[in-house]
Amino acid sequence: xxxxxxxxxxxxxxxxxxxxxxxxxxxxxxxxxxxxxxxxxxxxxxxxxxxxxxxxxxxxxxxxxxxxxxxxxxxxxxxxxxxxxxxxxxxxxxxxxxxxxxxxxxxxxxxxxxxxxxxxxxxxxxxxxxxxxxxxxxxxxxxxxxxxxxxxxxxxxxxxxxxxxxxxxxxxxxxxxxxxxxxxxxxxxxxxxxxxxxxxxxxxxxxxxxxxxxxxxxxxxxxxxxxxxxxxxxxxxxxxxxxxxxxxxxxxxxxxxxxxxxxxxxxxxxxxxxxxxxxxxxxxxxxxxxxxxxxxxxxxxxxxxxxxxxxxxxxxxxxxxxxxxxxxxxxxxxxxxxxxxxxxxxxxxxxxxxxxxxxxxxxxxxxxxxxxxxxxxxxxxxxxxxxxxxxxxxxxxxxxxxxxxxxxxxxxxxxxxxxxxxxxxxxxxxxxxxxxxxxxxxxxxxxxxxxxxxxxxxxxxxxxxxxxxxxxxxxxxxxxxxxxxxxxxxxxxxxxxxxxxxxxxxxxxxxxxxxxxxxxxxxxxxxxxxxxxxxxxxxxxxxxxxxxxxxxxxxxxxx
Numbered sequence: 001x002x003x004x005x006x007x008x009x010x011x012x013x014x015x016x017x018x019x020x021x022x023x024x025x026x027x028x029x030x031x032x033x034x035x036x037x038x039x040x041x042x043x044x045x046x047x048x049x050x051x052x053x054x055x056x057x058x059x060x061x062x063x064x065x066x067x068x069x070x071x072x073x074x075x076x077x078x079x080x081x082x083x084x085x086x087x088x089x090x091x092x093x094x095x096x097x098x099x100x101x102x103x104x105x106x107x108x109x110x111x112x113x114x115x116x117x118x119x120x121x122x123x124x125x126x127x128x129x130x131x132x133x134x135x136x137x138x139x140x141x142x143x144x145x146x147x148x149x150x151x152x153x154x155x156x157x158x159x160x161x162x163x164x165x166x167x168x169x170x171x172x173x174x175x176x177x178x179x180x181x182x183x184x185x186x187x188x189x190x191x192x193x194x195x196x197x198x199x200x201x202x203x204x205x206x207x208x209x210x211x212x213x214x215x216x217x218x219x220x221x222x223x224x225x226x227x228x229x230x231x232x233x234x235x236x237x238x239x240x241x242x243x244x245x246x247x248x249x250x251x252x253x254x255x256x257x258x259x260x261x262x263x264x265x266x267x268x269x270x271x272x273x274x275x276x277x278x279x280x281x282x283x284x285x286x287x288x289x290x291x292x293x294x295x296x297x298x299x300x301x302x303x304x305x306x307x308x309x310x311x312x313x314x315x316x317x318x319x320x321x322x323x324x325x326x327x328x329x330x331x332x333x334x335x336x337x338x339x340x341x342x343x344x345x346x347x348x349x350x351x352x353x354x355x356x357x358x359x360x361x362x363x364x365x366x367x368x369x370x371x372x373x374x375x376x377x378x379x380x381x382x383x384x385x386x387x388x389x390x391x392x393x394x395x396x397x398x399x400x401x402x403x404x405x406x407x408x409x410x411x412x413x414x415x416x417x418x419x420x421x422x423x424x425x426x427x428x429x430x431x432x433x434x435x436x437x438x439x440x441x442x443x444x445x446x447x448x449x450x451x452x453x454x455x456x457x458x459x460x461x462x463x464x465x466x467x468x469x470x471x472x473x474x475x476x477x478x479x480x481x482x483x484x485x486x487x488x489x490x491x492x493x494x495x496x497x498x499x500x501x502x503x504x505x506x507x508x509x510x511x512x513x514x515x516x517x518x519x520x521x522x523x524x525x526x527x528x529x530x531x532x533x534x535x536x537x538x539x540x541x542x543x544x545x546x547x548x549x550x551x552x553x554x555x556x557x558x559x
Contacts, residue, residue, distance in 0.1 A: 008197035050205035066110035127208035131155030146179030220266035237369035239379035250274035
């Protein structure tokens with residue numbers, strides 16, 4: 001069967017109030033002792049599979065979970081075991097799962113890549129959980145068959161071979177037992193608002209895997225277009241849901257890591273990129289669905305801005321400044337600038353309006369596209385027009401910026417305060433550039449730092465075009481008659497876009513660093529070195545940017 005549930009982390013400040021609502025007279029408290037199994041190199045975890053034997057009250061249950069979309073739905077198979085047999089195996093320390101029970105079940109496809117006999121021999125108990133679960137059944141309005149189980153888990157994950165290694169569990173889940181999925185999301189939103197809950201996609205199995213590998217958080221998740229599930233007959237409403245779903249597969253794991261305490265740059269960066277991709281999809285494909293909420297975009301933009309501001313300064317302090325010092329730059333202290341930013345990535349991601357927006361977006365992807373008025377309209381018939389319109393916007397932005405240059409601007413100042421891509425943190429350090437530092441320091445005041453509207457527009461339009469092209473070109477390839485040629489053309493087009501965006505990213509980063517060092521130099525003359533160095537970099541970056549932009553404006557995926 002498929003379980004549909006939403007999991008949240010509970011902030012300490014809201015725990016007492018939540019527990020008063022969880023532990024009502026009708027609630028039940030159960031001790032859950034679970035043993036989790038995998039191969040020593042975690043082959044099951046790598047395949048997205050969790051396997052456990054758990055004591056639930058007086059019964060022992062073997063459970064396997066697999067095949068989820070990473071958001072709210074997963075395949076689950078439960079088998080009640082013989083208590084006496086389990087106890088005998090426990091007494092002999094030989095308790096192991098029986099994989100033969102999965103033949104001809106709904107989860108058997110998930111195990112198809114494994115040879116079950118070989119897998120069974122290699123299984124070992126990696127970790128256990130000791131959890132007190134408080135459950136309460138939440139029922140909808142009378143007359144409706146809407147039931148959601150709320151389960152609050154409190155306990156520990158314990159290393160299978162070293163019980164001194166433990167990790168605390170404090171989370172709440174809402175699982176749809178019966179009825180309309182809308183009731184699940186409405187219930188979750190109510191609790192999320194009241195107790196400031198934060199969505200988490202991290203399973204107990206994943207946390208156990210992190211414990212035994214001595215990691216705090218899973219690696220950052222990058223965009224994966226291979227998980228974009230579309231075909232040539234997909235409708236407009238279904239297509240935009242697929243695009244949003246693909247963005248959420250990048251956003252949710254990274255936001256989960258941040259609310260759990262990760263301060264790693266890559267989690268913040270990949271979350272930022274995921275949000276930008278989502279913004280592009282919602283803007284460009286807004287007419288594809290009547291269910292898109294216009295309130296989503298302002299909240300997404302606000303969160304991305306807060307993430308970006310903190311991440312830029314953090315990267316400047318932890319990476320750029322040490323690199324410059326290695327090349328002879330005097331020390332510049334950015335601690336006070338960091339302290340002045342009162343909102344951290346965790347604050348931004350934990351904000352209730354962002355968490356509620358994520359919930360609404362998940363609900364949107366799981367809603368039925370066939371119920372919309374546009375359900376009879378194929379996405380493939382609209383995409384060419386959408387891309388053409390976006391390419392025209394990019395062309396106009398290039399022309400406007402070029403006209404500024406032609407009337408006397410010495411710098412194209414390509415920049416965006418809101419949009420960047422994977423190369424955000426790049427910086428090249430070589431001696432040939434450093435030779436020009438002192439000469440370029442005097443030229444800093446000549447760089448225009450005020451009028452960035454045209455530059456922002458250019459970057460925004462290019463970034464939007466890149467991301468919506470990534471969503472659209474697989475579908476457009478299927479429409480063209482000469483398939484191999486079409487794929488080659490699409491690949492070349494996306495390569496042009498990606499390279500142009502990469503150079504714009506680098507230009508933006510170097511200009512941003514130059515501006516920060518220049519501003520810092522008003523109170524600390526040591527910052528003049530960094531300001532001059534990045535001013536020198538901008539000259540080189542500009543030539544590369546113009547060259548790659550020309551390839552984009554001279555080509556099209558639609559030809």
